[in-house]
Amino acid sequence: MSVAFTKEDSAETASETLLPDRPISPHPNLVTEAGLKALQLQLQQAQDAYEAAQAIEDVNERRRQGALPLRDVRYFASRVRTAQVVPAPASAETVAFGSTVTFRRDDGRVQTYRIVGEDEADPKADMISFVSPIARLLMGKAVGDVVGTAGQEIEIVAIA
Structure with missing residues (x-):
């Protein structure tokens, strides 16, 4: 195997495993109670997918398979951490968050x-x-x- 092929393969692997973070909104992270539960579930699913990828023997394949779940873990962990649960509206007089x-x-x-x-x-x-x-x-x-x-x-x- 030539050195050039190895370097090319390494560059390809690096680009596949270093995914940019998902964008985080600048707005307050308001959520309903159901929304918080959904974020927590998505975080758990991303963590499970990452852990499953870590069981892959081939290091390059492990990195490829773990890249997306790892990015999702970072995103959902941030969203769960910053979530501000807004209780259901007390009144139906005016339109509010949760209406x-x-x-x-x-x-x-x-x-x-x-x-x-x-x-x-x-x-x-x-x-x-x-x-x-x-x-x-x-x-x-x-x-x-x-x-x-x-x-x-x-x-x-x-x-x-």
Whole structure:
């Protein structure tokens, strides 16, 4: 084996095992109780995956297989450590973190979303981040309030 091939292989291995950290939001890490539990579960899964990778005999393969879980361990450990659990809203009078809000758009579409933390957000599951533009418009508003966004108006029809 030539020295050049060895160096190339080492450079490839290094680039595969030194993954950049996942970006951390500059916003406060607000979470619901369920969101904190989900972060803790994801942290445990990442730790388990990293430990499984450490059992691989081949050092290069062990590094490759451990790179992603190790990056996730760093991310989720940070998110769990900085999580600020926000209790469920005491009232459904106004939209708040943790509220489920239903609104009607100008075109007649009715949408319902729960306002949650950034790591919990999943629009396909009807959960949006509290820092999303629509959530920021809705926070503090009450049923019947109308807010404008992107050239259209939306009316809040229910808060739970």
